[in-house]
Amino acid sequence: MRNPGENHERKVLWMLRDMPILPLLVGSFLLAIAFVPHFCTVYNLKNYLLQSADLLIISCGLTFVVLNGGIDFSVTSVLTLGSVLGAYIMALSPLAGSPALSIPVAILAMMAVGLLVGLVNGLSVTRLRMPSFVATLATQLIVLGLAVQFASLVSDTASIAGLPEAFFVLGGEGRYFFVPILIAFSVWLFSHWLLARTIFGKRVYAIGVNPKASFISGVPVKKTIVQLMIISGLFAGIASIVATARNQVGMPSLGDKMFLTTIASVIVGGTSTSGGFGGVGKTLLGVLFITLLNNAMNLLGVGWEVIMIVLGALIVVSAAGEYLLNHRQGRV
Amino acid sequence: MANVALQLSDVRKAFTGVQVLHGINLDLRAGEALGLVGENGAGKSTLMNIIGGVIAMDSGRMSLFGEPYDPRSPLSATELGIAFVHQELNLFANLTVAENLFIAGFPKTWFGAIDRRAMRRKASECIARFSLPVTPETKVESLSVGIRQMIEISRALMRNTRIMIFDEPTTSLSKREKEKLFKTINELKERGISIVYISHILEDVFRLCDRITVLRDGRIIATAPAADFSESQLIKSMVGREMTHLYPTVEKAIGSTVLLEASRISWQGIVKDVSLKIREGEIVGIYGLMGAGRTELAKVLFGVEQLDKGEVTMNGVKLARLSPEICIREQAAFITEDRFNEGLLSTKPVDDNLDLVKMADLQNRMGVVNVGERNRLNQQAIRDLQIKVSDSKRQLVNSLSGGNQQKVVFGKWVMKKPRILILDEPTRGVDVGAKFEIYTIILNLAKSGSAILIISSEIEELIGTCDRMLVMKHGVVTGDMPKSEFDREKILGLAL
């Protein structure tokens, strides 16, 4: 600041601190193009984007909660219950005969599941004053149990197949591969708009930094927290639509293993776990990076267990890096 | 000088550029009780925190019984025999009395477990000394504040203590408990332990202390045997400073409409039956000592805490329920005393702080904030309040000086053009120059017809700015006087 020579360095530092993931993403992408066989093919890049789609949707929702310094473990269960319920409506319910009716009803139902679970989470946090990480841990179990129980009641086999072909468009079947990408992008754009442009977004950031000061400044803290939990649930519901359409069955195990990648996308992207800093822009980079990692390692034949180790280590490194940077800045 | 327990020479300390202690020289003799008096903000707590190892001094020397003394942590101070009885309680409510007494070092059996029998025995002795109505096994959470404080004192006494510092120890004690404490303190003196006794209750200070030191504005004004002071002399030397800063003069008129009215407000036994009325253009001050219930009154008025009894009327509207949101709707504003925790998003840029209140008015039906308008208003506020910030979009609030931080808080509310302002310690941690600017802001707001309530522990400030003053003591209003009757000693007398 005082020394003009430091100016350039400060700019780089600012960029690195604000978006440490960006150079990493670009670097990894170049590495992947150079060294991973078949990475840079149309088929694979298409896959790459498709694989990011549902992850992006669900991570965007989670970003809102993390911005408040909380967490939402229940998103994966919403994915599961949504998938099973939607598939039931489209394949087994009395509506199943007419896809024109059953598909919209199913879509609404899947979103309603997310909305409802989000509402329960939000009320648990604000009214019952439960910390979100346990409230959602509990709802995760309950919703998952409901999903599996429901599936076992309506169907002999656990997964529900026989969904209408038209529904698969939402999952990017055949030449409609752009549809899920478009959905994910719209959700992302909407989230970005919410956070950057609307009063709701500004309030989310304010509460994340200092709930007490926000309350005194007239921010409806409880209402906003309920809203962001609902968004998290709702987006998980939307992700459930895309994921179900992509896998073409309703699966009671759909979200089981997805939480780690989701939270890793948010945290590695650079949203602070203590709240108030970050956003869906960073989450987008996080999603692209994590999916790239998954995709490239898969192409290289690296096992999923290695990917798990890498994801865990990345979360630790990101959180530690955040601590180091903030500590020096005197934030904390 | 063999009998000097603790010697301080030229101890200095500054916080964010504001000098709090200007070269303190102090001797504490072995076995004496030294009273330390001064207004709030005179630097007593800072001084004691330096001695207790909670904060480090900037420069100066301390020596303890002739040895150089520079504590790194509260622990090292404790180990060297300095014990602290704080205003706020330091006990663990989930543990028993005996456990609390021995928390720093339990008596142990040969294999390392806690020797319960020894602990109970020693604790019983301790309890017996104060004849407290507890057993060693009583859980602290079930005890009254007074008893807890006595336990805290006992805890300090258990250690090999040579110097004990009491910071307002009697605020929550009953009369009987207080008598017991005084008896103990006298015993301690006889055993050769030095006492530093900080209190606003001058009567107690006279009764207990051998010598009294008066601290004002971070300087020692006088140190003399207690017998050399009279109570009125003492008060005079506590407040009797020359006007160090000037107050702006703004011509304004007080209207007849009552904008803020509170009647018979009570909250949790800390605010008791308080009523007040403020008219448009009027500035009302509330003076009181720490713990008088001033801050709590402000919080209740603004709905931060829910009042137990009473009514609040704003702009002639009787409010059934109070919350910051509702108060803001009635065009009220509240500047808290705790800027860091309650006023600012300190890790966010200036812009994000300035628009926090106003942004609710800048949204369209979709909830989209009009960014252009916001930036315009922010820039206007920065200009109007002369906030010194280079890049309001990027620069974090916590990188600003105290005065500019406070101006950001003002800016946040002023943008909303409030009709009612509640200001709690509006110039705390603000340097002299910025104080003047803040007074100007306040007076101009009053000129434009706002009703203003200022809470402060600086009498000067209230005398310089207010049209009327209330004095609070133990949650009750003990005095109400117009500007013509302002008199420092009378005000302090009502508050003490």
Place this chain on the structure above:
Amino acid sequence: MRKCLILHAALLLAIAVLVGCGDRKDAGAGKTITLGLSYDSLESAWLVVNHQAVTEEAQRRGAKVISVMAEGDAAKQNVQIENLLARQVDAIICFPKDSAAIVKSIKNCRAAGVPIVMINRPVSGAILPDVQIIANNQDMAYKVLKSFANMARARGATYKVVLLIGNLSDENAVLRKAGHQRALAENSDVLSLVAEVPTEWNQDTALKGLQNALQANPGASLIVTPSDYLFPPIRAVLQQRSRWAKRGEPGHFAVVSFDGDEVGMQHLKDGYSWANAAQDAHLEAKLAVEWAFNLIAGRQPPQRVIYDEGQIVTAGNFNEVAPNVWSYPLLR
């Protein structure tokens, strides 16, 4: 600042190392055939042997093998198969996690023109893979229990049956349950069902479930398990109740099993169990690789499903039949 840069450099380096670790010999490879293996998991001993046999057989034929593991996540298996397709494998051999969800991958393979062979676990759905190499689950489950019933009838014994049930998202489990139930119904004179214990293919669930079922039904005397994989918990429970005894010894508790892997056959040989339906890990591997090569060469199979008829080994015919079972050489 420097720390920040070093951190980035280190992370990129780590990624580069990971990339370097992967094999990329096929980058410019010529005409070698590449087989993609997508297994759900290798939880049971049968699968371990089968997976190894497939790999060895393929390599013997000069093919290169890329193996991915879905770790019990059907959605991930679909993604992994997409990535295998991106790597331009010539054929895929798949042990699916979810019999319904895998249909999506079959479609993808169709679209990419890559043949896919299912091994051991059948597909339930409208679209079948090019070839399924599977055991005749329902038939074998029926036969093995029926042969036990015949032995019981001959000895004049009657049994109260505790039936273990696998994960119902696995078509194998569904079919074996059906086979077992048919045998139970037909032989109700000697076999009566007292409890069904869902295991989810989880040994811990099986342990607790079995403990509770035996507690609730003290008269039970036969455990029917759909897989040798569940033998460890069965053995543990019986040991706890002092019922782990050989045939003819006091306290003996009868067991009828499925798979014919090393563990199951050893228990049969040692006299702890009565009968086992052995499916051939080696044979199925050999057939799968053979048909993968046939399909690559454009030869279509006579029928879509090729059965491993399996062998029913019982206490009575052990000496004659067991030597034909693949795991026989491994027995002690």
Place this chain on the structure above:
Amino acid sequence: MKANQHLGNALLLLLTKHGVYAALLTLVILFSLANRQFCTSDNLLLILQQASPMGIAVVGMVFVLLVAGIDISVGRSMFLISTVIGFLGTIGNDVLGAWLNHSWGLALILGLVVVMGGMIGLLNGVLVARWHMLPFIVTLATGSIMRGVGLKLSGSASLNVPPKLVTLANGRVGFIPIVVVVFVVVVVIFDYVLRHTQYGRHLMAIGASAKNANRAGIKVNRNLVIAYVVCGVLGAVGGILSAGQIGSVAAGFGEGNEFIVISAAVLGGTSLFGGKGSIFPGAVIGIILITTIMNGLAMMNASPFIYTIAKGLVIFFAIALDSIRYRGELR
């Protein structure tokens, strides 16, 4: 109105303090009515036996919860530890094999893997205490690392554990299962540590207020780390016994155990906000209650998916009760 509020508060206090006993009693009566086999000495012993391995882990979790931390990696550290034991058996080294089949050799190896559990706890503790990271994020991440390492070791196959261990975990002393004996010993030792040692009292103090504890001269960070180490060690012991009970370690082993462990601790009255909780009776009654629910539901032939829902509801209500008087930030 005031009086009403007081009554409500008193009721709430009663519920939080003694609700778990009432619930246990009600359940026992209900299940006994539903199935005659429930209230037999055999079945009650079985419940104890099923509860013991997880119960040992709950004791460790109480330590972490007391200092307002949490360890959601406990299920996965169980998986890693048990996999290591199974893996040693597959190496095929003769010496190692002989050790695994020898009582003292096995004891030594078990001792070593328990130390490994302690190291995992140490890592968690250091990241939480020294690096000021949120406990649930830290343990989520380390948990996934451990799972990855475990899967890498086992190649996702199920591994057999040494027969000696199976005999140990399923054996009995007289009529009492050995695991129950181990559980009782652990409870007695750690309850003693918590109640009667300086360390235990310091944990309570830190949980009540870390700031005050620091001022009172307690070494907060060191005590915090030790709490995580205890949790890691006891998690490892619980995991080993659980694997021994099953007789093998499959890829799904340990998944979800953290739910059981945490909810048992909270049901037993341990607060998530620190400073409140006990091992006996708290942790013990908590894990017995959960096991009883599972056992009873199984006896009533309930669908296994109902278990998941029941587990979720139990943890939800336990934590809702715990949170009612919480006055901190909402997040």
